[in-house]
Amino acid sequence: MFSLLQQECKMSYLLCFVLSHPCCWLRHSQKFLNFLQSFFRRAWSSAEKLDGKTVLITGANTGIGKETAKDLAKRGAKIIIACRDMEKAQEALKEVIETSGNDNVKCMKLDLSDTKSIREFAEAFNRDEPKLNILINNAGVMVCPYGKTADGFETQIGVNHFGHFLLTHLLLDLIKRSAPARIITVSSMAHSWGSINLEDINSEKSYDKSKAYSQSKLANVLFSHSLAKRLEGTGVTTYSLHPGVVKTDLGRHLNGPLQFFMKISSPLLKTPVQGAQTSIYCAVEPSLENETGQYYSDCARTSCSSAGKDDNLAQKLWELSCRMLNITWA
Secondary structure (H helix, E strand, O other): OHHHHHHHOHHHHHHHHHHHOHHHHHHHHHHHHHHHHHHHOOOOOOOOOOOOOEEEEEOOOOHHHHHHHHHHHHOOOEEEEEEOOHHHHHHHHHHHHHHHOOOOEEEEEOOOOOHHHHHHHHHHHHHHOOOOOEEEEOOOOOOOOOOEOOOOOEHHHHHHHHHHHHHHHHHHHHHHHOOOEEEEEEOOHHHHHOOOOOOOOOOOOOOOHHHHHHHHHHHHHHHHHHHHHHOOOOOEEEEEEEOOOEOOHHHHHOOHHHHHHHHHOHHHOEOHHHHOHHHHHHHHOHHHHHOOOEEEEOOEEEOOOOHHHOHHHHHHHHHHHHHHHOOOOO
16 A cells, blocks of 8 residues: 555655654655655746747646646637547536636547557647647556557556657657747656566556556656757757646546545645646746756656666667657657
């Protein structure tokens, strides 16, 4: 149980856990102090406008993606909501328009578990949209039972990493032409407990849903790190982030005890609005123009795990991703 709490519930639950398990204090004291620091940090806010900018957000029909869309729409951006369920997407579109007063919002069908859908989406986007200033790779799945995507990838690595890897690749020329531009990938603190199994990336030999989730989130950090190096000098910058532990339906696959723990810890969790703030920060904060490839949490730059900065691992994952998706991306 504790391993999963480490992966996705550390910051918000650490206080309760340490109080009930004093023996863990020495081992986790620094993490607890980091939690306190973030808890008392002054909230970030900005009046930065995005008039004339185009923003694409995956999975923006619910949760922090939808709240990110609302905020950026209020700032004047054109918003494209990309998600699999078009009925929910239409509902989200209406809500974003009503909340923001900005009717320059549209939704497009995108299934990140199917490379055919990703390619069709990218073809339509490149045809219809003259620019893309901000791409937010927000959609994801968490600790779900073992399954495979349409292309045979394990679901979590397939949706969370391979899907966004391919999408970004297919939109990159347009993003470069739109520079200055930003590519934001929503990861998680769970990446800190992840490892990349290059020999069994699809967890076919053995499957642990928590480890598979952590692997996919580490892949997000490594992708953003590698992409930054490849985009030096283009005017396109990259960011990965931990949104916090948020009250959304993403944890619907947690087991019974953890569902109960989530419920009783609910007062410590972030709302979707609060959870969206770091994504918004990475999208609009002017001071980040000169930063790229870094990792953020609570609207501030912070350290990712040592694995998340491993250039050798990042290169191997990049090469593996290209092979599995049958693309050439130097």
